Amino acid sequence: MNPDELAASYMAEDFDYWLSLMLDNVPDDIDQREGSIVYDALAPAAMVMAQQSLDRANIIKQTYIKTAQGAFLDYRAAEHGTARYVATQTEVKAKFLDSDGNPINNVQMGDKFASIGETPIFYTVQKINDDLTGELTADELGTNANSYLGQVLPVTSNDSLNWAEITEIVAPARDEETDDHLRDRLLRANDWIAYGGNITDYLAMLNKISEVGAGQVYPVWNGAGTVKLVIVDNNLMPASADLVKKVKNIIDPVDSEGNGYGLAPIDHQVTVVAPTLLTVNISATVNIDGNHGVDIVKSKIKMAIEAYFKLLRQTWKSVNPITGRGYSQTIYRSKVLSQIMMTEGVVNSSVPKLNETDQDIVLTFDNQTSQLPILGEVVLDG
Known part of the structure; x- marks a missing residue:
């Protein structure tokens, strides 16, 4: 029996369960109907025992990261050497x-x-x-x-x-970290230990700076000892010049580059930049049924596509799943089409064009350029 099953078994021990169990041990010739002396004597005890079963189920749930909530999850985070991200100020x-x-x-x-x-x-x-x-x-x-x-x-x-x-x-500020996000961080497999200026170490440095929403690390990007950090803010948009300067001075101060006066190890020369925005214009021919207003449906389509682009920016820091190294992201026309077709009122659509081409867009991630996608103009004919 796993913890989920154990908790579920305790949850099943409700008032009716305990009352029936106790009444089953009362001789049959004694009145057991609701309102009888025996029933009224046992009912309060059944209520208390049902509450105790619920408490036991909650103890099981709060014991494990997968099901813990609130302050209990905060305690589990502390055991892992981390803490819930607090809300910050704009x-x-x-x-x-x-x-x-x-x-x-x-x-x-x-x-x-x-x-x-x-x-x-x-x-x-x-x-x-x-x-x-x-x-x-x-x-x-x-x-x-x-x-x-x-x-x-x-x-x-x-x-x-x-x-x-x-x-x-x-x-931009961020809100207090949710239980789901904190739980995901705690359960995420740590294949590498942050140590001595490796990639995981630099990601850990960026995580400690509350104004940074995400970052990419490019080691040895301009020769031995050089590290390039590409950062976005809490809105997952390119970091401002002031934020870039702040992060640079925290990790490797400008006036003492490579000397180890920041978070970076000695002899590491760190460059901090914002990503390059890639504006993606989308066009498609859409057929809308007669039961919905055309302008309203088109507005909902644009919102759905924007949500897809927001998801792209959320996964912008993901490492290439095939090689396990570097960064990789593709804007798929099929996924844009899916957003269009799932919009209420749309009955059919052509495969969208991205920047006037009939091809998916593979974002550039190399030592010189790190692209961040944003939605440009959306043209919907039909």
Whole structure:
């Protein structure tokens, strides 16, 4: 009997199970009907025993990573030398202008700003750059602030300020890691130990930097001792220049490359870059039934294709399954077609064209280029 079967057997021991078991041991000539003295005497005990069986089932489930949840899963993670990824704060860049459109110089660290809307997002200034732009972080944790660009209003009074605007998301935040994601990390086979600057070691370094959503490692990409890291942010989009600089300085600081003052081993010269975006335009002829609005169906098709491209970006860091080395990813026309055909209202479709070609697209992953796919224009005729 495995743990799942054992837990299931305990779950089956409910109130009716225990009450029937006890009543079976009562002589037949004694009234056992509901409301009888015997029934009323045994029912509370059956209720307690059923709860104890449920508790035993929960103990079995929380004992193993495959079925543990919440704090119990956190304890199992600690036993494996890791922890649940915590939610982070969105990091943004903003400009502060006077009435003439010139940058002002009296915004201070700790000043507060708020986005416009019914539920404003509050930001705190963390740094003022030499060009008088500011680096701010959202006060709230999680991804809610990842998509806001535009005007912000001062919470801290500033008479010189006429206009403040968030111009760039420097590092999108992430939400707290879910049970399923943490469980997957804990159960994933570790074929290699992170040690001495091997690929697994560099991936572990990137995992410790909360602003990095995923990364690829290219060893010896430009000669002995060189390592190239290609990183995306928590939105699985190319890392900003500021995030690239931050990761570089954490792993191998610019002013002391190869000297081991960062996370990288001595003599490793680490280059950090963002991937190259590959925009994929899609065109197809689609037949839609007469029971659905054409524009609505086309909008749903585009959403379905975008979901497929998001999945591609989630698996962008996957190693080539055939060779076990390097990275590999293909955009298949058949999978795009599948997204189209699964959309409600579509009765038929031609095989889509990708960037005006009738071929799948094999992304480039080499020492010079690492492509990241994004959806471009979607043209649906018919």
